[in-house]
Amino acid sequence: MTRFFRCLSAFVVVILLVSPTVWGQSRSGTLQMIGVPPDVQGGSYDSSSGVFTADVSDIPEAYIQVTFDDLRITGQELEWHTKDEQLTFSQSVKVWREDLELDADWLHYDSAAEIMTVRGAVKVTTEDAVIYADELVYSEETDEALFTGNVIVDFEDGELKGEKFLLRVEEKTMQFFGPFQGTFQSNSK
Numbered sequence: 012m013t014r015f016f017r018c019l020s021a022f023v024v025v026i027l028l029v030s031p032t033v034w035g036q037s038r039s040g041t042l043q044m045i046g047v048p049p050d051v052q053g054g055s056y057d058s059s060s061g062v063f064t065a066d067v068s069d070i071p072e073a074y075i076q077v078t079f080d081d082l083r084i085t086g087q088e089l090e091w092h093t094k095d096e097q098l099t100f101s102q103s104v105k106v107w108r109e110d111l112e113l114d115a116d117w118l119h120y121d122s123a124a125e126i127m128t129v130r131g132a133v134k135v136t137t138e139d140a141v142i143y144a145d146e147l148v149y150s151e152e153t154d155e156a157l158f159t160g161n162v163i164v165d166f167e168d169g170e171l172k173g174e175k176f177l178l179r180v181e182e183k184t185m186q187f188f189g190p191f192q193g194t195f196q197s198n199s200k
């Protein structure tokens with residue numbers, strides 16, 4: 012179970028990076044629209060509302076990318092409310108970090124509430140495991156990651172399946188709700 016906890020902890024590290032520190036002014040990064048032909052408008056910024064929007068979903072091979080030193084987020088649609096630091100990526104969302112990859116249909120971060128929500132075909136890949144779920148909600152305030160809907164955790168020594176799983180990061184505890192099942196291999200000699 013140690014490997015299982017390590018892989019989930021690695022995921023939470025990436026979640027912690029998508030916080031006010033990342034989206035605020037204390038770090039710098041880049042925003043790019045890649046694969047957009049020069050004569051096609053892919054995005055716009057309304058300075059009065061402070062909202063940047065981009066949609067490249069109709070352009071084959073195009074995507075929007077936000078990059079920091081150790082973190083990269085891509086998708087085909089982006090809505091970034093710069094005044095209240097709310098960011099929503101959708102369609103083919105990917106998050107990369109050296110030790111972790113996340114794939115989903117939709118990602119929203121609300122810095123005021125300190126909550127990140129990831130939905131739709133959620134897949135988290137680490138060195139030790141692959142985690143699937145319909146939704147993941149992470150609260151910075153409580154330091155909890157809640158995986159819900161068709162949760163599957165594949166790791167070297169087994170697999171866990173269920174509908175609701177809570178990881179309390181600081182406490183290093185895992186809670187399984189409702190019916191859950193697992194298969195494990197014993198490495199005893």
